[in-house]
Amino acid sequence: xxxxxxxxxxxxxxxxxxxxxxxxxxxxxxxxxxxxxxxxxxxxxxxxxxxxxxxxxxxxxxxxxxxxxxxxxxxxxxxxxxxxxxxxxxxxxxxxxxxxxxxxxxxxxxxxxxxxxxxxxxxxxxxxxxxxxxxxxxxxxxxxxxxxxxxxxxxxxxxxxxxxxxxxxxxxxxxxxxxxxxxxxxxxxxxxxxxxxxxxxxxxxxxxxxxxxxxxxxxxxxxxxxxxxxxxxxxxxxxxxxxxxxxxxxxxxxxxxxxxxxxxx
Numbered sequence: 001x002x003x004x005x006x007x008x009x010x011x012x013x014x015x016x017x018x019x020x021x022x023x024x025x026x027x028x029x030x031x032x033x034x035x036x037x038x039x040x041x042x043x044x045x046x047x048x049x050x051x052x053x054x055x056x057x058x059x060x061x062x063x064x065x066x067x068x069x070x071x072x073x074x075x076x077x078x079x080x081x082x083x084x085x086x087x088x089x090x091x092x093x094x095x096x097x098x099x100x101x102x103x104x105x106x107x108x109x110x111x112x113x114x115x116x117x118x119x120x121x122x123x124x125x126x127x128x129x130x131x132x133x134x135x136x137x138x139x140x141x142x143x144x145x146x147x148x149x150x151x152x153x154x155x156x157x158x159x160x161x162x163x164x165x166x167x168x169x170x171x172x173x174x175x176x177x178x179x180x181x182x183x184x185x186x187x188x189x190x191x192x193x194x195x196x197x198x199x200x201x202x203x204x205x206x207x208x209x210x211x212x213x214x215x216x217x218x219x220x221x222x223x224x225x226x227x228x229x230x231x232x233x234x235x236x237x238x239x240x241x242x243x244x245x246x247x248x249x250x251x252x253x254x255x256x257x258x259x260x261x262x263x264x265x
């Protein structure tokens with residue numbers, strides 16, 4: 001349609017290698033290396049049903065919405081005790097922005113988003129954490145997600161030695177709320193400010209002593225300045241400040257400063 005695009009998708013993935021390690025968030029609280037337990041799966045089958053909607057406002061702006069359902073099953077290797085694990089889950093993301101060319105500070109855009117994905121409730125043989133194997137996580141070698149430092153998707157975040165999935169052990173699923181402003185004071189200069197708040201959809205149980213039974217993952221403030229020297233050469237500087245939430249036992253603050261030069265040939 002003229003100002004509206006609709007996309008419906010169906011995707012299935014099947015891993016029958018028999019060598020893949022499957023990690024369930026709510027199992028094995030004594031694991032010190034991974035969020036959840038590790039067991040070899042004889043097969044992993046996932047199916048996703050997805051619907052997208054994108055539109056533009058005639059006055060200047062956009063809106064987007066997406067909803068996905070997950071279904072499937074994980075069969076443990078014959079050498080691993082326990083039955084199969086049924087997969088379910090969902091994820092949704094809504095974003096919108098307003099844009100105007102006429103303001104005191106030049107063209108300006110105000111935008112916001114809300115997204116969440118289900119976590120593992122620990123219901124016996126059913127894992128409801130939404131975790132697509134080929135979900136968008138990276139832009140080249142850089143983490144791509146909500147927040148330049150935490151880089152959250154709706155199901156994981158920037159990894160570290162202590163938290164390979166970016167979430168504390170036992171927690172799963174991410175809810176994110178974000179908003180920001182981007183302005184262009186001159187034709188060559190752009191300034192952007194964004195703020196994000198993260199929460200776990202399912203918090204860790206008391207069995208996970210290395211995690212707190214709270215849902216707050218933290219918040220992040222980002223500031224970026226770009227300068228387009230020519231159509232072929234641009235520069236950008238950014239600063240990101242992340243504060244961990246109560247879900248992490250050892251709360252920390254982290255910051256990242258980055259200067260980039262990009263050339264097109």
